[in-house]
Amino acid sequence: MMKSKTTISKFLKTKGYTFLILSLLLVIVSCGFSQSTKQFEFRDENLSFNKRAESLISQMTLREKISQMRFDAPAITRLGVPEYNWWNECLHGVARAGEATVFPQAIGMGATWNPSLILEMGNAVSDEARAKHHKFVDEGKRGIGQGLTFWTPNINIFRDPRWGRGQETYGEDPFLTSRIGVNYINGLQGDDDKYLKVVATAKHFAVHSGPEKSRHQDNYHTTDKDLYETYLPAFEAAVTEANVYSIMCAYNRYSDVPCCGSNLLLSKILREDWGFGGYVVSDCWAINDFWQPDNHGVVETPEEAGAMAVNNGTDLNCGNVFDPSLEDAVLKELIDEAKIDLALIRLFTARFKLGMFDAPEHVKWAKIPYDVVASDKHYALSERVSKESMVLLKNDDNILPLSKDLKSIAVIGPNADLVQSLLGNYHGTPRNFITPLKGIKEKLPNAKINYALGSDIASGWPTLKPIPSKVLRTAKSAGLKGEYFSETNFKGNPVFTQVDSIISFIWTPKRPIKDLKSDNFSVRWTGELVPEEDGIYRIGLKSSSYGKLYVNDSLYFEYHADYEPLTKYFDTSLEKGTSYKIKIEYENTLSDPQAHLLWAKLNEDLLPPAIEAAKQSDVVVLCLGLSPEIEGEEMPVKLDGFDKGDRTQLTLPAVQIELMKKIKALGKPTVLVLMNGSALAINWAADNIPAILEAWYPGEFGGKAIADVLFGDYNPSGRLPVTFYKSVNDLPDFKNYNMENRTYKYFKEEPLFAFGHGLSYTDFEYTDLIIKQEVKLNDSISISVKIKNTGKVAGDEVVQIYLTHKNRLYQPIRSLVGFQRVHLKPKETRSFDYRIGPKQYAFINQNGEEVLEPGEVEISVGGKQPSTSYKNGSVTNVLSTQVILIN
The missing domain is CATH 2.60.40.10 (Immunoglobulins)
Structure with missing residues (x-):
């Protein structure tokens, strides 16, 4: 027995090794041959997309399958599958992917009441989306905001004006929302019989419209009548008429069950009743809410959460619960691998339908040239949508249109020259920022334009502007020293060093470093801030990606902006003539790099300059309203009248009302221009200001469109897509989702301005x-x-x-x-x-x-x-x- 063992041992140490190696090589060669055969099969363009998806998925391990069910799906190199990031937005133009044409915010699209125009807009947006995607791929970029799957449109019903995200919708009516939504989806997805132009995603399914601050915990109930009469029709139209290929499920629970784990919503209604054949994506990190005890807490573990979502119809996770939790869920028999395969087939069918694995010359959408991006044609269309969205609410004694022969005009208000109020939320980066002030100056080049801020948007929310070069210093000149690095983390030596007079950069379409092959770079600015006045100042840094701000060598804050530019700030007391050391460290990894060093002096009396400007003018144009910086998605903002992105009051902020009353008391002819994403209870203005124009967040050409309407070069024709109520007291509780006494369909009182209202310069x-x-x-x-x-x-x-x-x-x-x-x-x-x-x-x-x-x-x-x-x-x-x- 001992001899036998010794003999075997010697064999393994000699010829046995050779035999073993040859055997392994044979297995590898066999696998390689089989693999290449299968790869050829799923790349065969003559097969159906479904068959190709099945073939590809059959070659994946369970680990690989699950990795493809997260929004940032990694490459599977052995199968020739490139990485893909599913996260992209185009609410009113391609968003957060660098330069793009910025159209009016969605609520303005609804105010056009023109579905055929929105179809044309969808065609333009998807042209830019395709052109940008192929340029990104050619540059080896496949990150967030660079794909062809867009989480747009938001077709939730704007049932309550307090909802901060209502600006993203087409209004309060299911039929109007359906017509606008279907046409936008058709424009985005294209009309090719074989390939999708892009994938549109109807969101957020379902029964979702605030409050923002409790969306991860809330459990909404409705009557069956309200569900099918109000909350579902736009989604049904998106599926059955527009063949939308993706649905995003909502954060909240509906009838005790999280929407992203709801068999009723995702299986019964969506797939069985409506025949939906695409894929479902979760809202971002919504599945985490399933198991987190402070949120929905309906299960105890991430494994149970992932299994609940996939078993009930969610295919793609914007988040990280599926990976690796689904692997454990399979092992624990919480989910069958066949369910995972079904989700993967839906997801890869979408990628095949987009032509991602086919020869570009066979996909007509891949031939769209890059020069469509921010083109003159698209600019003209953006301007047209902006004009058609303008709603003339009031025009006593036909004060409008104004004469172009005016010698002087006062343009006053926090929105008169505020770039952000052109853009709304979920926006791209435009080349043009035509504010009302700029538009009026261009309209009346020979008139004296007297501009004044007049007030902040709201008390405690000052208008931040770039810190001017006159108070920034380096050793030898005004400004800050900028050191530019071709990698993140400030690796190596700077590529170049220069003095930047102000820190207000948007690096699109070009990057600050010539011939940079990627989006990764970093900049360090250093110098001194020497204020010219004593006071309390708000100092902020707005940037994409990663930023740090130091004052006197102390880190005041750092942050990571995952997808869009973020502003972080602090308030501090500064003394005139005192030098404060400033250092900014900015690192970029995204395709929309920008950095802005901003400030505002707090507690300034902004009224006197505004009153003086009005006194010196023949006519006053007051530009008031809201801002997407204080109404929007789940914000940290807490101000009087605002709560985490939502509103607690419908009136204008008190500082704006005071400004309006002070200006009106001067007796000057006054026109009110509103820029906002939701209805306003402007009761005093409706009684006292002779002309009121609702402009929404009107896009990059918004100021030109406003000026064209004010001076009669365009006859306003927009109509309200929402009811303007007189008071928040007219409304039911915000969390009550029953439709009683909501919207024009059920509201029993007299509105301030009715749904469908809009005046003209003719009869x-x-x-x-x-x-x-x-x-x-x-x-x-x-x-x-x-x-x-x-x-x-x-x-x-x-x-x-x-x-x-x-x-x-x-x-x-x-x-x-x-x-x-x-x-x-x-x-x-x-x-x-x-x-x-x-x-x-x-x-x-x-x-x-x-x-x-x-x-x-x-x-x-x-x-x-x-x-x-x-x-x-x-x-x-x-x-x-x-x-x-x-x-």
């Missing part, structure tokens, strides 16, 4: 309404009416059709069932024809069922809702008639 008259008095169920209701422009200037009218079910309980006061923009020359008359389909005139019962029954309905056709009147401005009438629905 429109409706005549000759023709509708059959009896219509059989399931037949369309045909409408014909004549519209005449009775005024002296051309303009767009928005024809609005509302339907009311008579003698039925629990139904809306009225519902929008049709609309159309119509352009009319002076004195021109046009016939307008429309058909209301059965789905539009059906009603939703208490069980959430769509019902078609005999009965009486009232149909109203006009330029506004029936039973609403306006004090002054353009005139438009509404015609109404009764229709009997019969079997």
